[in-house]
Amino acid sequence: MNDQIAEPAAQPAASLDPLPVRVSQGLTIGALLLAALAWVVRGVWEIRLAVAGEPASGPPDQGNGVHRPLNGLEDSYHLVTSLGGGVAFLCALLFLAWLWRVRDNARALSGQTPKYAGIWVCFGWIVPIANLWFPRGIVADAYRTTAPGRKLPVSVNVWWGCWLTGMLSGVGIVYRDSTDEIIARAYDEVWPLLLSDAAVVGAAVAGAFAVRAVTAVQLERIARGRGAVTTEAAAGEG
Template sequence: MNDDIAQPALRPVRGAARCAVAGLVLAGAAWAARAVWQVRLATAGLPPSGPPDQGDGWHRPLTGLEDAYHSVSTLGDASTLLCAAAFLVWLSRMRDNARVLSGQAPRYAWPWVYAGWIVPVMNLWVPRGIVADVHHQSAPGEPLPRAVNWWWGLWLAGMVSGLGLMSTGSTDDIIERAYTSVRLLLLVDAAVVAAAVAGIVVVRALTAVQQERMAAATGH
């Protein structure tokens, strides 16, 4: 696919990479905190009054622990959004540089850098394809770091489960699941945290490779 906008100059990526790493650390910590609170809910056990959602649109007052989980969940959602924004800034800048270094148009047009994460079906492979394309254009002939596949596999595990990154359930639904099937929730949390760790490795590895190629291209 061809881009409509050319990027004639190389752009610094170290700052964007640091922000992306910080975002991944924050998101991973937030999901770990969710797991801790889910274990606390499971340990406390379902109150005699039943789950928060009583059905027919009626919700009982939350316990102190449930209310705290709502706060933890909100902070987790905010940190995930910040992480996504930082990661996309880094990826967009890396993609622009890869195009300059290779002299070739990227495999995917620029809207897919953003739309690829949310368009159904396409989001199962387009983001990984963009990352892989960046590496191949930045370091032709070098094998794709294994961390990319680990990161993407773990991301998919956390996304398609229906309980993780793309969950459409309410926080009260997650609380009820913590009381009844916390192990599944913890597996999803573990996948998301591990994906964040693998993502840090990916950001650092691809940034280092591109920085080396940029230094060779500019003589610095």
């Protein structure tokens, strides 16, 4: 998908301000690690549910629109998942803001048109089929355009592999079952839930390393551009 949207003219590296991408990097990494912690806590609660065992009254969702009152542990799991959902939403906003920034920086630093149109920074995550590779492609394109010839960091592929595993499992960051249905699954067979949680934690941690790697090459190139300008200015004065 080539970018068909008119892009501003490329800027020299020396004119780019490194502070915004540094701040965006720090916020995004912090949010990713917080999301990892939230899913670790979620996994702990699922283990607690499995150890406690299903009550004699059966699962919370008893079918035909009938839901029994939740016990204390089940109620606290609802709270844990709600908090985790809030953290995931914040993480998504910060990650998208960072991704948009590094995409624009890569264009400005290289003068090349991005491989993916700007609309895919957001919609690439939700459009079926495209969401299987577009987000990774945008990250990879930003890195390769900024640092041509360098090998893509392993963390990018680990992040994306874990993300897909969590997403396709149906109980990762975006899950189809209701919380009560997940509670019932924890009672019946907790291991698939824990494997999915592990994939989300892996995606978040690897994502933090990927954010750091992509940002680092951009900061390096910006600094190199500023250094070249300073050297030229000094030579001119001499």
